Structure formats: structure tokens, C-alpha cells
Amino acid sequence: MFARAATPVAVIITLAAFDGAAAQTASQPPDTMAARVEACTPCHGNKGEGTSDVYFPRLAGKPAGYLYNQLLAFRSGRRKYPPMNYLLEFLPDPYLEAMAEYFAGQHPPLPQPAPSEVSKDVLALGEQLATSGDAGRNIPACVSCHGPGLAGMQPGIPGLLGLRAPYISAQLGAWRYGTRTAKSPDCMQQVAGHLTEADVTAVSAWLATRPAPANPAPVPKGTYALPFGCGSQPN
Amino acid sequence: MGSKLSIAFLVLAAFTTAAPAQDKSPNNANDIIARGEYLARAGDCTACHTAPEGRLFAGGRAMPTPFGTLYTSNITPDPDTGIGKWSADDFYKTMHSGRFPDGGLIYPAMPFASYTKVTRADSDAIYAYLRSIAPVSQKNKPHELRFPYDNRQLILGWRTLFFSEGEFKPDPKKSAEWNRGAYLVEGLGHCGMCHSPINALGGTSQSDAFKGGLIPMQNWYAPSLTSNREAGLGDWSIKDITDLLQTGVSMRGVVYGPMAEVVHNSLQYLNDEDTRAMAVYLKGIAEGSSPPPAATALPTTESSLLISLGKTVYDKHCASCHGTQGEGKPPHWPPLANNQSIEMQSAVNPIRMVLNGGYPPGTKGNPMPYGMPPFAGLLSDNEIAAVVSYIRTAWGNRGTPVSAREANELRSAPLN
Known part of the structure; x- marks a missing residue:
């Protein structure tokens, strides 16, 4: 392995x-x-x-x-x-x-984030979902797996920095529709399955506005516990 | 060149005295199974009978054809869904006659027109190997063929036209090595399935064997193995041929696309003797003289404009690897000057390579191949046509210019 x-x-x-x-x-x-x-x-x-x-x-x-x-x-x-x-x-x-x-x-170096084309309300929804999730709709926060700094965790969880909104949106869409899949339990498919199109737009837009943190390196394995099982990140 | 030729002669001489079929009779079951595994690799059974992410030889791989989609069958020893109930006779009959044990006709996507040449002993060894692998219970998927091709009786007509049953007959005038190569190339290797022109009925006539053709559905051109203007290997050294077959790269050129699959799944596993035998045979069937280059369809003014733009594109994007004179850094960065696959009449392969790039297969002999970048996103149709026209005509290359339309059409060619 x-x-x-x-x-x-x-x-x-x-x-x-x-x-x-x-x-x-x-x-x-x-x-x-x-x-x-x-x-x-x-x-x-x-x-x-x-x-x-x-x-x-x-x-x-x-x-x-x-x-x-x-x-x-x-x-x-x-x-x-x-x-x-x-x-x-x-x-x-x-x-x-x-x-x-x-x-x-x-x-x-990570690129300078491009100015977002969406409204403040949409960005606010994106930030809300990314940092706190929506427990009522079974949506965990992005940061709960991808890390507080969104830099990812070794060995299997990617950072979400330096990506453009259209790419993130296309990937979330692919997870939602089942055209992108991963090892079971397929955590991203479960998460994306709870997102609406408006959620996808908002989260993608907000993530793309994130500036580079002081340390963009993924954190070591086991730095924090995942909220649920993920086939790509075995314990 | 002279020394390479004399090595080839030495090799030939050394093998002339060897036994014709090189069939050492294996003395125990494990030897037979090992030999069967080797032969199954020579036949590249896995390319079709194993699905992506699927179990070995459990079938289920979709095979798009001009007549609809075929699904390959389960050839594991599972008694209900595989070939677990088949006898060695049944297996030989299938390989040799293209019929199921119950007499049913097999679609000729299964290369039985080639496998018919396989000896009974080799068929039995493959059978023994297939009996030894893990059985997988997986039902065969029904084919999805369009009317009227869903009528299996039509295969009878195809067989009458294109199928002649019979084991390989060695040519007594040729060396044992040549005959061994012919047996592998024409039989298990089923090279003619791609390297012969396919007509509208999905067949190949004997007289056109190995003369090259566009592979249906894949839109790669499988070059002629008999014309030195295409992939004829008449003026290649035996070492360059064996390097290409075993490792995927050589001083003369590199394999990509469907041929990368063949090297990856099949040819890299063949031993040195068999690889050399194939090389000797392939070198032998190439025509000595080359027909003159075909005339270009493009008006002269358009060609010269294209070629002049092509040099600009080449110097900017290509020369850093392939050299200002097309000399490359072989074997990893192939030469473009005096490279048959660049010059041949069909420009499909060079256009595709510029559009999509490619990696040669990772093999035992070349586990970390260098890749060609795709330029589809960086160059316009006109620039693609220009640079391909340039490499086809520069440095003494004798190809013809290509049009932007040809480049554009291949943007939508299937990639897998």
C-alpha cells in the first residue's frame, strides 16, 4: 500500500x-x-x-x-x-x-484568488456551508474533513486551495450525479448528494476566494478525526 | 548498418537448425499451465476478456463495432457462467473453428480467423491455464447489435468470404525462426486484425493481409506491415524491432494508442527468442521497394503557407524535444525525420499525437516512459495542420501536407 x-x-x-x-x-x-x-x-x-x-x-x-x-x-x-x-x-x-x-x-506559490462574480449573499451561504455545514440537511462542513485551513490531510484528503470555482462546481456536480465516484464508503458522494445546485454554486464561489494561508501544506494523517467514514482515507 | 545486418544473418543461421515448432513437450501439469499463461499473453486474451476494474478473464468488456456493441465473455472456469464445463476439445474447436461447443457461430470480433492457426498442443496449454485461474461467477451480457447484424446466421456469409480454417503450415523454404515468427504473428498475435484493411463487411481478404488500415471505431491508423513506406520493417535492424515490441520504444520510433495496449498486455511478456522470431518474420514480409509518395490534395500555395507556419509552430513547441532537424533523442523522444509513421499516406496518427499527446506503455524494459504533451488546447486547427504538414515534409520526409479540416475532424475521435 x-x-x-x-x-x-x-x-x-x-x-x-x-x-x-x-x-x-x-x-x-x-x-x-x-x-x-x-x-x-x-x-x-x-x-x-x-x-x-x-x-x-x-x-x-x-x-x-x-x-x-x-x-x-x-x-x-x-x-x-x-x-x-x-x-x-x-x-x-x-x-x-x-x-x-x-x-x-x-x-x-498559490495564485491570488480572482474576484468573485457572485453576490455577497451567495458568498455568505458558501462560507456558512464550508465552515459550519448544515446539520439540518446532513451537510458536514468542508473544513471538517479538508481541514480548518482547507489544506487537506495526508494521505488522501486534498486541499481545496488554488482551485477555480468552475472546477470545484464541476466536480461537486459529478459527485452529485454519480459520474465521479471513489472507494466505498464514498464520502464525497454522500456529501454532494445533499447539496442543491445553489449550494454547489455558493460553496464553489466561496472556496475560490480563499487567500493562501501561511502554511498551505496538508496536515499529517490523524491530525483531526473525520466526522464519518471515508474509503479514500482509511483509519 | 552492415554489422546489424550480419548479426541478423547470424541469428537466422543459428535457428535454421532448430526444431520447426519449438514445442518442447512439457512434462508436468505446472509446466503446461505456465506455458498456457505465456501463450494466453501472446494471444492478448486479457485485452478483451478482462473489463476495466473487472476480474481477470471474467469478460463483460464492451467492444464497440460498426455493427453495434459486443460484450466479451467470461472465460474463467466457472461452470455456470464461464467455460468450466468445456472440455479441451470444446476449447480447441472454438479457437480453431470459431464455433461454440454446441456448434453456435461466434462473432468474428473474436480473432478465430487468426487463432485457427494455433496448434492443438498450444490450444491445450491455454485451456489448462484457463482451468487453473480463479473461477468468477459473472453472467455474460447480451450483445447489443443493430438489425440485421443481430442475426448470427449472417456470420455464415462472413465466414465464407473471409475465414479459412486450418492450423499454421510452416514454409519449408524458410528458417525455423521465420516460421516461429510467422506462427506467432499470424496466429496468436492476430496482428492482421488491425494491420489489414477492413472492408465494409468487417472482413479482410487474404491478399490484403498486413497491408494496413484504419481501425474501425478507434480512428487510429494501423500501418501496413508490408510497405516500407508505412510500418514495414524492411530497413529496420532486428534490435530496433525487438526493442519496439518488448519495451515500446526504439531508436526508430515509439508505440502509442492501440499498439501501446498490445505491447503492454502482450508483447512485453514474450521471451527473447519469440520476440526475435517475430522481428525476423516482420522484417522478412516488408517489401523491398517503396511505391512513390501519393500526391497531395492541397493546392500548392496553401501547402507552402501551411508549411511555413508549421516551422514557426515546430520551433516554438516541438524542437526542444524532437530537435531542430527532427532528430529527437531516441528512444525516449522519438525522431521525426525518416520516421515512417510521420510520413505515411494516412496522417491520422501524427495528427492525433499532436492533438492528444500520449505515453508509450510502461513495460519491464521501460517502466517510466516519457510522455508527449497534448496540444489540442494550445493550437488551432490551422496550427495543428501546419505543424503536421511541416514534419511530414521537412528534413527529407516524403509525406504530404494535411488540411485544417483533417485536424479538426480528429478532435472528436474517440480516445478510449
């Missing part, structure tokens, strides 16, 4: 490979992960920081376990996006793990 302890080792290997790159002969590509994942960069940015296309998410600094789960899901077709399904179809597990570690280890 995927072990968080592997992270520093992989980073060291990557660094060593970078040092070695200068000594490469001109006839071979650099023996680095950066060169190997160039196929990812037109959509996700050179260091996984994202691009101008609001539907392509930032990858940098997300927990490696989360990124690995997504790579596995894209490879098997469980998570559907044909350009990603196509690229990953014939890549082995250890390589996908190395890709996940690579982007988890990148720390380009």
Missing part, C-alpha cells in the same frame, strides 16, 4: 536526478520526473500550479495519496475524462505513484 514515509525518499531521488541531469549526454532526455511528466504540463502547468484554463486543477502540493488515487481512477476509467484516461491507460502503479509524489512535492 501507499506509504507516506516514502515521500522524503522520493524527493531525494528526484533531487539527485536533477543534479545528474547536467551531466547527461546531449542525446538523451534528462533522467528526471520533470521531463517524464511534461505530458501533464500543458493543462496543469510546469510544476502543477495550474494554467489559465479554469477547468484544469492545480496539482502541486496536494497529498500524494490523493493524487495517486486519482491517477488510478483515471487509468481504470472510474474517473472519466477521456484525455486523462487515454494518457494513463498503460502506465504501471509504481510510475503513477512516482508521478503523484512528484506533484505532491512541488510548491509553486
Whole structure:
């Protein structure tokens, strides 16, 4: 299984490979992960920081376990996006793990949040749902799993910072309609199933306005207890 | 080149004296099962009979065809939903004749026109292996074929036109190695299923075998294995061919798309001797002389404008990996100069590669392949057409320019 302890080792290997790159002969590509994942960069940015296309998410600094789960899901077709399904179809597990570690280890600065296009009332609803949830409707707060700083938790819970509203909204929509699924118990499907379209708009808009915190790194596993079971974050 | 050729001759000479079928009779059940597993890989059974996230060989994979969707069958030894009640005779009959044990006709999406060439001993080994895997209780899904293709009797007509039953017959004038390669390529490898032109009836005529064709539903072009202007391997070294088949990358080119699947699930598992035999055979069937390049459909002024814009796009986006002279950094960043898959008459594959990028398969010999970025979102139809026209005609390449319309049409081609 995927072990968080592997992270520093992989980073060291990557660094060593970078040092070695200068000594490469001109006839071979650099023996680095950066060169190997160039196929990812037109959509996700050179260091996984994202691009101008609001539907392509930032990858940098997300927990490696989360990124690995997504790579596995894209490879098997469980998570559907044909350009990603196509690229990953014939890549082995250890390589996908190395890709996940690579982007988890990148720390380009978070972007300045763009000014929101929605009304103050909508933003207020978004903030309410994200920080407190709505117990009456069985909606937990985003922060209860994704962390008070929304930076995520190792190994499987992604941070929600640096993403644009259209991407978050599209993902919540996909969870609601069951086109995005994850290991059972599929916590995000349960949560999104309780959201209305207006909730999705509000939460997405508010999350996209969040400025970068002092420390955007995901917190260690077990930093706080999850309110309910989640297949992607086994205890 | 000279030294590579002489190595090829040495290899040929070394194998001429070997036994024709290389069938060492395995002396116990485990050997037979292991051999069956190896042969099942050579036949790439898993590509169709295992569904994504599904259990091994439990079937249920949707196979879109021009005639509707077929669902592959459960070939695990489950007695009720798999082939647990089949005898070795039943299994051989299916492989050899394309008929179920009860005589029912099998749709030719199952490559029985190739598998008919498989020997009884090899069929029995695959059968023994399939008996040894975990049974999975999973009912076969009914096919969803459109009228009139849902009438299985139509298969009789197809069989009359395109199916000739019979085990592989070695050519006594050729070496044992050549014959072993032919047996694998024409039989279990079922290479002709994609690398031959498919007509409107979903069939291939013998005379067109390995002459290349657009793969229905997938919109990838499976190049000719006989024409050196396409994927004919006549002027490749044996090492480059075996590298391509075993690792997915070589000094001459890299596999992507459907061929990446074949290398990933099948060819990487073949041993050095069998891979070399296939290489020798494939090199042997390539035509010595090349037909002249086809004339372009585009007016000259449009072509030259495209090619000049193409150089600008190339220098900006492509040259950093593929080199200013298209030399690449092989094997990982393939050369584009003198690369048949760039130059061949169909421009489908190079256009698709620019649009969607791609990774070669991760294999034992190349576990962390380098990827080509997708440019669909960065380049316009005109820029795609321009850069593909440029690489098809620069550095002595003998391809023809392509139009923005061709590039645009492939934006909607299926990716999986």
C-alpha cells in the first residue's frame, strides 16, 4: 500500500536526478520526473500550479495519496475524462505513484484568488456551508474533513486551495450525479448528494476566494478525526 | 548498418537448425499451465476478456463495432457462467473453428480467423491455464447489435468470404525462426486484425493481409506491415524491432494508442527468442521497394503557407524535444525525420499525437516512459495542420501536407 514515509525518499531521488541531469549526454532526455511528466504540463502547468484554463486543477502540493488515487481512477476509467484516461491507460502503479509524489512535492506559490462574480449573499451561504455545514440537511462542513485551513490531510484528503470555482462546481456536480465516484464508503458522494445546485454554486464561489494561508501544506494523517467514514482515507 | 545486418544473418543461421515448432513437450501439469499463461499473453486474451476494474478473464468488456456493441465473455472456469464445463476439445474447436461447443457461430470480433492457426498442443496449454485461474461467477451480457447484424446466421456469409480454417503450415523454404515468427504473428498475435484493411463487411481478404488500415471505431491508423513506406520493417535492424515490441520504444520510433495496449498486455511478456522470431518474420514480409509518395490534395500555395507556419509552430513547441532537424533523442523522444509513421499516406496518427499527446506503455524494459504533451488546447486547427504538414515534409520526409479540416475532424475521435 501507499506509504507516506516514502515521500522524503522520493524527493531525494528526484533531487539527485536533477543534479545528474547536467551531466547527461546531449542525446538523451534528462533522467528526471520533470521531463517524464511534461505530458501533464500543458493543462496543469510546469510544476502543477495550474494554467489559465479554469477547468484544469492545480496539482502541486496536494497529498500524494490523493493524487495517486486519482491517477488510478483515471487509468481504470472510474474517473472519466477521456484525455486523462487515454494518457494513463498503460502506465504501471509504481510510475503513477512516482508521478503523484512528484506533484505532491512541488510548491509553486498559490495564485491570488480572482474576484468573485457572485453576490455577497451567495458568498455568505458558501462560507456558512464550508465552515459550519448544515446539520439540518446532513451537510458536514468542508473544513471538517479538508481541514480548518482547507489544506487537506495526508494521505488522501486534498486541499481545496488554488482551485477555480468552475472546477470545484464541476466536480461537486459529478459527485452529485454519480459520474465521479471513489472507494466505498464514498464520502464525497454522500456529501454532494445533499447539496442543491445553489449550494454547489455558493460553496464553489466561496472556496475560490480563499487567500493562501501561511502554511498551505496538508496536515499529517490523524491530525483531526473525520466526522464519518471515508474509503479514500482509511483509519 | 552492415554489422546489424550480419548479426541478423547470424541469428537466422543459428535457428535454421532448430526444431520447426519449438514445442518442447512439457512434462508436468505446472509446466503446461505456465506455458498456457505465456501463450494466453501472446494471444492478448486479457485485452478483451478482462473489463476495466473487472476480474481477470471474467469478460463483460464492451467492444464497440460498426455493427453495434459486443460484450466479451467470461472465460474463467466457472461452470455456470464461464467455460468450466468445456472440455479441451470444446476449447480447441472454438479457437480453431470459431464455433461454440454446441456448434453456435461466434462473432468474428473474436480473432478465430487468426487463432485457427494455433496448434492443438498450444490450444491445450491455454485451456489448462484457463482451468487453473480463479473461477468468477459473472453472467455474460447480451450483445447489443443493430438489425440485421443481430442475426448470427449472417456470420455464415462472413465466414465464407473471409475465414479459412486450418492450423499454421510452416514454409519449408524458410528458417525455423521465420516460421516461429510467422506462427506467432499470424496466429496468436492476430496482428492482421488491425494491420489489414477492413472492408465494409468487417472482413479482410487474404491478399490484403498486413497491408494496413484504419481501425474501425478507434480512428487510429494501423500501418501496413508490408510497405516500407508505412510500418514495414524492411530497413529496420532486428534490435530496433525487438526493442519496439518488448519495451515500446526504439531508436526508430515509439508505440502509442492501440499498439501501446498490445505491447503492454502482450508483447512485453514474450521471451527473447519469440520476440526475435517475430522481428525476423516482420522484417522478412516488408517489401523491398517503396511505391512513390501519393500526391497531395492541397493546392500548392496553401501547402507552402501551411508549411511555413508549421516551422514557426515546430520551433516554438516541438524542437526542444524532437530537435531542430527532427532528430529527437531516441528512444525516449522519438525522431521525426525518416520516421515512417510521420510520413505515411494516412496522417491520422501524427495528427492525433499532436492533438492528444500520449505515453508509450510502461513495460519491464521501460517502466517510466516519457510522455508527449497534448496540444489540442494550445493550437488551432490551422496550427495543428501546419505543424503536421511541416514534419511530414521537412528534413527529407516524403509525406504530404494535411488540411485544417483533417485536424479538426480528429478532435472528436474517440480516445478510449
